Amino acid sequence: MALAPGKLRALTRLSDAEGFFRMVAVDQRPPIRNRIREVMGEEAVTWERIGQVKATLLKHLQPHASAMLLDPGYALPHAHRLLDPAKGLLVTLERFEFETRAGGGRITATYPGWTPAHIKRLGADGVKLMLFYRPDAPAEVNAAQQDFVRMVGRACREQEIAFLLEPLVYPLDQDPAGAGAYVEDPAKRPELVIETVREFAKPEYGIDIFKLETPIAAATVPAPEEESSAVADTQAWFGRIDSLLDRPWVMLSAGAGMEPFRRVLTYAFRAGASGYLAGRAIWWEAFKAWPDQARFEAALAEGGVGYMHRINAAVREHAMPWWKRPAFAAGLEMEPGGEGFVERYPSA
Structure with a gap:
């Protein structure tokens, strides 16, 4: 299978030289806001304070990652000077807030006016879209979510930027007021995850990397x-x-603890996953030391980085390089490529 030049470059930048995705998420919004609120009160939940937390995470964890995932509301504008140009960059498309329909179905919302074109223009390598999805949700809700993913897929193809989809099963009967931070649905059935993957594996959606629970x-x-x-x-x-x-797939942590996530990764790598895109499993324990900044940084440097060393070793030993996925069995090529590239490469 051949990839457009921009897509090929993006996947190469998001992975390491061996073809593994070791990606760290610092785009979490509700969990960080909630923690600040619990410790310091509502008035302490400021853009500057949230940004400082994200900058600290970026500073300590980026050296051990192949790519970082940042949100455009806090992390990117606050910590952009800390970004290592040698690392890949993913940027979040969706807002965490969502629309709830009758029957409990959720409709994803983006930042107003925010598109894959904005994300490509700022220099990122990929678009990350978290999508609440249940195969057994109301049909009109699922149709709207599917149409939204198709639209994002088309935009990412036009921009030649990687499209990473993160579909999440959610409880249909959850009060929206209690959904301020995503946590794994403990009552989910594995069939819901499987059927969600089956739907979005269709080529019409244009997904390059799957971030799966x-x-x-x-x-x-x-x-x-x-x-x-x-x-x-x-x-x-x-x-x-x-x-x-x-196509390649990686595991998300969804707030799982370090040991449960290590177990999950082992099964995923044995099955054929190409790495991880994780946040709280790596840094949440260290964040519990906040607002003592010195203790927070020490805990990140020891516990967070130490954990990354362990799971990175597992990636290298057991995961599948992304270019060995079945889509690329015939070899990894650029389309168009070879002689005449200038003439055949389409204009914008």
Whole structure:
């Protein structure tokens, strides 16, 4: 399969030299705002304070990542001078706030006027879209979400920028007032995750990288080192995800703790995942030391970075380089390429 020049360049920049995605998310908004509110009160939840937290995360974790994911509201404008030009950059498209429809379905919203063209123009390598999605949600809600993903996919193709989709199962009966920060739905069924992947694996959506949640609630994932029927069953669910995808996929952490996420990664890498895009599993424990900035930074430097070293070693040992995915079985080529590239490369 051939890739447009910009898409090929983007995937190369988001991954490391071995073809693995070791990506860290600092685009979280509600969890950081909520923590500041709990510790210091509502008046302390300011743009500057949130930005300082994100800048600290970027400073300590970026050296050990292949790419960073930043939101445009806080992280990007506050911490842009800390960005390492040798690292890939993903930027968030969606707002966390969403529209709730009758029956509990959620409709994704973007920042007003914010598009993949803006993200490409500022120099990013990829667009990240978090999409609340359930196959059993009201049909009109799912149709709207599908149309939205198609629109983003078309825009990313036009801009030749990588499109990373993060579909998340959510509880239909949750009060929107209680959905201020995404947490994994402990009652989700693995079939919901599988059917979501099946839908968005269709070429019409134009997705380059899938950022996926575990089909089994992270807290219940058995230790992969055990020999049991539960381990075999869990691995089978991850295998079903891989069988539906020809493009690269990575795991998200969804607020899972360090050990549960390590277990999830082991199953994912065995199945064929090409890395991770994780945030809170890496840095949340350290963030508990905030607002003591010195303790926060020390905890990041020791616990957060130490954890990244461990999961990065697992990536190198067990994950699949993205260019070995079935979509690229015939070789990785640029389209158009070769002699006559100038004449055949389409104008904007």
